[in-house]
Amino acid sequence: MIEDSASLEKACRAAMSAGAVGIDTEFVWNRTFYPSLGVVQVGYPDGEAVLIDAPKIEDWAPFGELMQDAGVIKILHDAQQDLTILQRACGAYPRNIFDTQRSAGFIGKAATISLRDVLKQLLKVRLDKTETQSDWLARPLTEAQVRYAEDDVRNSVRLMECILKRADALGRREWIADEMRSYERESLYRESDPESIMPRVRGSGALTQQQRNILRSLASWRELAARKRNLPRSFILSDDALVVLAKKTPATKEALKPIRGLTERTLERNKDRIWKAIERGIEGDLPELQNVANAGSSPDEGYEARVDFALAYLKGICLNSKIDPALMGNRAEVTALVLDAANPEVEAHRLLSGWRAEFCGRALLDLLQGRGSLKIDCETNLPAQL
Numbered sequence: 001m002i003e004d005s006a007s008l009e010k011a012c013r014a015a016m017s018a019g020a021v022g023i024d025t026e027f028v029w030n031r032t033f034y035p036s037l038g039v040v041q042v043g044y045p046d047g048e049a050v051l052i053d054a055p056k057i058e059d060w061a062p063f064g065e066l067m068q069d070a071g072v073i074k075i076l077h078d079a080q081q082d083l084t085i086l087q088r089a090c091g092a093y094p095r096n097i098f099d100t101q102r103s104a105g106f107i108g109k110a111a112t113i114s115l116r117d118v119l120k121q122l123l124k125v126r127l128d129k130t131e132t133q134s135d136w137l138a139r140p141l142t143e144a145q146v147r148y149a150e151d152d153v154r155n156s157v158r159l160m161e162c163i164l165k166r167a168d169a170l171g172r173r174e175w176i177a178d179e180m181r182s183y184e185r186e187s188l189y190r191e192s193d194p195e196s197i198m199p200r201v202r203g204s205g206a207l208t209q210q211q212r213n214i215l216r217s218l219a220s221w222r223e224l225a226a227r228k229r230n231l232p233r234s235f236i237l238s239d240d241a242l243v244v245l246a247k248k249t250p251a252t253k254e255a256l257k258p259i260r261g262l263t264e265r266t267l268e269r270n271k272d273r274i275w276k277a278i279e280r281g282i283e284g285d286l287p288e289l290q291n292v293a294n295a296g297s298s299p300d301e302g303y304e305a306r307v308d309f310a311l312a313y314l315k316g317i318c319l320n321s322k323i324d325p326a327l328m329g330n331r332a333e334v335t336a337l338v339l340d341a342a343n344p345e346v347e348a349h350r351l352l353s354g355w356r357a358e359f360c361g362r363a364l365l366d367l368l369q370g371r372g373s374l375k376i377d378c379e380t381n382l383p384a385q386l
Contacts, residue, residue: 022156038136043153214281
């Protein structure tokens, strides 16, 4: 276990000399807003692995240097969450990332495949996943925890090489490289502004505009308070309480009473803040909502049919090419392309850039603009372009 900055620097220098390393994290996330980092694993090309005792490290600068070194491939599985946690720990934005989960979607596997399954299918390696729910902040770690943590990264370089070999056979190495560059966008690691998004709150359907504004205002206050105090959102105010306060808004601050998800102690501490948020919602003093999916043209009567048509085309092309359709984009992104197909600014859409455009994004735009047509390929039984 690496427990000091000097040892951490030595391990990071070895990683940078290796040129490619596996990286993983183990954390605890049940009574805090942010995950509490317990262990960081680094796996080298020779199969050796080291574990970093995260709570004991005071200076993460050496690890930050490793993460932002564009000359070293950092191999992770399902990378986004780990990268976000590590960026918060070391302050450095990652460069040269290889996600073994996402890249598997380019070689006939699901882009959501587990590490256990992809190692079993590609390398015939079997992982013991018995320590998934371990307390990674408890010390000392058990032998089973150490073995589990090391096994998650000791095959990373081999796994990447296997994926790339298959990608080369399909002519998709550059597509994977293009997709991996998305992890270098610094915006991925910045916290969203709760003021400008509609919160996802269970039971918040069928609200009036004023009730929606109250919900937004309360949720925004809750989000910022949870971040500041590093507590789960529900510890500040539960979803149930948000909905009740929005739907059955008290007439005065004095009328605020404890309800389910809002204890008397919490209310006593935050009564002024909660009422201020309610008043703000009533007044409608809120910024415009971000609406990325439908930022362009307004929906028309036939747009849903065109969306279904586009999704069918994308799924058919992807299945025929053994690419996971999930890599292309979700329904909201396809809807945005459908609605903006006639807009000159549509060129900025994600489906029309990088490997997606080359693979089928441009062909889809042609179809949406009335050029070309689809048929069912009798050999594959899938949609294909004429």
